[in-house]
Each structure stands twice: as structure tokens, then as C-alpha cells.
Amino acid sequence: AQRVTQPEKLLSVFKGAPVELKCNYSYSGSPELFWYVQYSRQRLQLLLRHISRESIKGFTADLNKGETSFHLKKPFAQEEDSAMYYCALSTSGTYKYIFGTGTRLKVLA
Amino acid sequence: DAGVTQSPTHLIKTRGQQVTLRCSPKSGHDTVSWYQQALGQGPQFIFQYYEEEERQRGNFPDRFSGHQFPNYSSELNVNALLLGDSALYLCASSLGSQFSNQPQHFGDGTRLSIL
Numbered sequence: 001a002q003r004v005t006q007p008e009k010l011l012s013v014f015k016g017a018p019v020e021l022k023c024n025y026s027y028s029g030s031p032e033l034f035w036y037v038q039y040s041r042q043r044l045q046l047l048l049r050h051i052s053r054e055s056i057k058g059f060t061a062d063l064n065k066g067e068t069s070f071h072l073k074k075p076f077a078q079e080e081d082s083a084m085y086y087c088a089l090s091t092s093g094t095y096k097y098i099f100g101t102g103t104r105l106k107v108l109a
Numbered sequence: 110d111a112g113v114t115q116s117p118t119h120l121i122k123t124r125g126q127q128v129t130l131r132c133s134p135k136s137g138h139d140t141v142s143w144y145q146q147a148l149g150q151g152p153q154f155i156f157q158y159y160e161e162e163e164r165q166r167g168n169f170p171d172r173f174s175g176h177q178f179p180n181y182s183s184e185l186n187v188n189a190l191l192l193g194d195s196a197l198y199l200c201a202s203s204l205g206s207q208f209s210n211q212p213q214h215f216g217d218g219t220r221l222s223i224l
Contacts, residue, residue: 004151006151032210034212036213036215043112043113043215043216043217043218044152044199044215045214045215046212046213046214049212086151086152088151090210094165094210095140095142095157095159095164095165095210096154096157096165096167097142097144097152097154097210097213098154099144099151099152099153099154100151101149101150101151102150102151
């Protein structure tokens, strides 16, 4: 069965430190992967998708099919990055999204 | 554009009752998906509506049903409510595409509590 795993419920880093939020997926086909973010008192919103290969707010994520991972990275964390981050998988031929359980990122001053 | 709007924001029901939640998609979007988010969990896909038809369903029982109207708005109905149905119900809209899954635009959700 398809699954998305985010092993860390909470990740705390200091401002200016590098950040890596882990996401692993299980799917034998060709996946589409996304990162969604929810800032305090805001709705869930798209941060980036692997197919566009963009850098949004300094975040990047590379799809590693060999390791079935899509980790989210940022070289220098900022306090405004504090939020809940969800990794999501969409499988080819379906319209279903599978979300991970999320990682709460806290950036400390 | 207000984006995706959901109503009501909060709802309290008792076991065995039925509930209807409503969603208006973002302007220009024609596809609506519904998710259930329990406390401490990620959103769980319930189903997706496109062209007034359910075109994909997650692992939810038949007690969960939906509808999409010609103006693309949608309803989620849950019958015979159980305590375990207590959750945040999220609606997301997107542009329908047969080639790939489009990014989802989420509403604020409806918080459903079952007593």
C-alpha cells in the first residue's frame, strides 16, 4: 500500500541553522510529491512540488527514487519558517493524495 | 477571491445523527476533494468530485457520501455518526486534469465533534 512517512513529529533548530525535514514514501510506480505547510492560524497551503523543481522561500526538495525520499531542506532557518509541514504523495493514474503525519518545525531565536 | 470557503466552522452532533458539510471551491476551480484530519494526524483522503461525479475514493465506509453541484460547490454527508468521526474536515479545490494531479487549495475546515 502507498504510504508517506515523516519520522519526526517535532524538529527544533536555531535561527540560521540548516533544516532538513524528512519524508519517505512507499510506492512502486512514478510518484508525484508535494510539500504543504500550515503556518499558525492559517490554512494548509502548497509549498512546493517536485515536478516544478522550484525553490520557494529558500526551501528545496529533491526526489530520490532510489531511497524513496523527498526531504525538504533549507540552508539557513528563519523564525518565520516555524510551522507544520506535511509531505504528500499522489500516485499516477489516481487522483488521491496521501499525506504524512506532519512535522512541526520550531525555529528558535 | 476568498479562496476555498467551508461551512459551518464548528458543529456538534450526537452519535447516530447525520451531518452535511459544505464547500465552495476557489474561483476557477472545478474539482473538489474532501479530507478527514484527526488530531495529530495528517489529512486522510475521503473522495474527490469532478464534473459532478465521484471519481476517486479513499478507504472510508459508505456512511460518507458526497455531491457536487453544477456551480462546482460540494457537500459531504456523513450518516450514523460515530465518536470516531470527530475530526477536522477539510475541503480542497483544484483544476481538473486527466494528466496529473494538480496542487490542492485548502479551506479552513469544519471542526466536527461527536458527543
